[in-house]
Amino acid sequence: MITIKDISKKCGVSPATVSKALNGYDDISPETAALVRRTAKELNYMPNAAARLLKTNRSHNIGVLFIDDSMSGLTHEYFSHILNSVKEESEENGYDITFISKNIGKQKMSFLQHCRYRNCDGVVIANVDFQNPEVLELVNSEYPVVTIDFSYDNASSVNSDNQEGSYTLASYIADRGHRKIALIHGERTLVTQKRISGFKTAMAERGIEIPPEYIAEATYHDVESVRKATAAMLDLDDPPTAIMFPDDYAFMGGRTEIIERGLNIPDDISVCGYDGVNLAKIIDPKLTTWEQNTDQLGRIAVDKLIEKIENPDTAIPEYIVVRGRMYKGETVKQI
């Protein structure tokens, strides 16, 4: 490992001078600065992040808090896309990312402790139980925090337009002539509330009455639960002509149920999903859905976080909504 000292020797200057030259201080003559930089390249010098961190208290490391249970968020397509853009935007700005978990080795530690241990400069939080005491502890700590799809009042948040998306899908279906529209939604999180609200607004605006049994709860990303909910819906005395599903992936459960009953999509029943993941576009017929802008969600979250990290005092909490867009697909029939 080659250090600042090696460079100083080779250049005949002090380590202090090397450090300054490398960091662009202006009390170094242009000539020596150039010399230092040149030999640094020659020797293939890399600053030691740990030493630097120890002095500056800046790790250039962003903590990422995703769901910690069983199947990690990594395997959800929606979140793996967000993670990917978080990672890329971080790297483009000179930051690495570290997954924050509570079990690191035999040591059980809190999220906050993990952050401290790794000296994260800030944290992006997504897809967790936002009421979890440990998450709250982190949010209320000294750490800059940005949340995705949830909003605390002391931290910036980046939000997918769930109300809008759901509203638009519901409107689209209604405007293609449907009057008996059902919604199968996920667990009652904030995101879900907004989707339900968007759905109801669209219905209300058109004077469409939705009986309570047309709104059912299932579990996000859980094929089996959605299949059951779909079966129940189809078993109603007066079944809907269109069903909105909690997400594209879980829709596959409903799809199986529909197909196995010998029904055709969209001739016998219209459907739509949510997310706009790849899956929607490669199945047949292509699934009408709402494409969430995962790329922007991740990038903006990181941008806002870095803003806060680098200007802890001036940066104020923002509530940002990222617009998605409809993917029309082929699963909503005009009637």
Place this chain on the structure above:
Amino acid sequence: MITIKDISKKCGVSPATVSKALNGYDDISPETAALVRRTAKELNYMPNAAARLLKTNRSHNIGVLFIDDSMSGLTHEYFSHILNSVKEESEENGYDITFISKNIGKQKMSFLQHCRYRNCDGVVIANVDFQNPEVLELVNSEYPVVTIDFSYDNASSVNSDNQEGSYTLASYIADRGHRKIALIHGERTLVTQKRISGFKTAMAERGIEIPPEYIAEATYHDVESVRKATAAMLDLDDPPTAIMFPDDYAFMGGRTEIIERGLNIPDDISVCGYDGVNLAKIIDPKLTTWEQNTDQLGRIAVDKLIEKIENPDTAIPEYIVVRGRMYKGETVKQI
């Protein structure tokens, strides 16, 4: 931030003693050791990883080198599962992971440089161009390295049983009466070579002649390329009765082509995929495929890497094969 010194003051001992007590040295009396540990808990002490690293040269940080281009490996289900198990196994052993990329901020750096900058203790490499000079530079560096699905001779590797998997699928199809079996494979990587080899072995063992046009190249994970290859296959004068696809996801392209021609799976044509990702099990009919054991692949890679990190001298390179298993599905018809 509370340090070792705070504890030392509160306990009336020296910082050295605190450090030793916390690290289980045996030249500390049980009483003081207990006292130190107790107050450490009380004060909610967390060691500073940077300072520790600076002294010990051990970061407890594992570099993860996944594909760096465009769409990251994160969005491939196979690799996101591996990544997930790499992450979990690392954490269970007290390590965090860091993505190794070449663009960190404005600084372009090599993979090796990035590792050095972050003081990784070792690196897991998967899903990259293994002949890339920068990857080779890393492999031939001082760093402990473990590769997944590729093998260098100076590093341990963990390999999915591609030959075996392909062989087993091909045999299964043949043993259900098929004689005209086609293989659409991915780019010619080592993995692909093994799959082709497994396929040919199974055919040869049964004395089945495979004409060259029954073996076609497409691109992994590329729905469109596979769709085209499928179309070409179906256009043959003497089309196959069964097609093996490069992976479950890309199979969806072939599936669309088949369905749009009014053919039925498996009545008119039998198919199988590869990977065993969730998708295979939620489509209808369920896709016959080979489940790669992503969980073990990731975990063993990390175990072997840590072994090497902690015993740099005694640990010798191993070539490890992880067995998958067949998922029978419903897409191969008995004829």
Place this chain on the structure above:
DNA sequence: CATTGTATCGAATACGTTTTCGTAGATTTA
């Protein structure tokens, strides 16, 4: 010529640990 100002650099310290080595006191041994 004396003074002030400017440009360039280096000595020293600190960040929070780990680890070597020394030492004071207690205990055992001869």
Place this chain on the structure above:
DNA sequence: TAAATCTACGAAAACGTATTCGATACAATG
């Protein structure tokens, strides 16, 4: 009882860097 051995602890140095502040040399100014 003197010497040898243990036990328990602390002083100090080191890891690689950033940064303050003083020092030096020289130019400019009056």
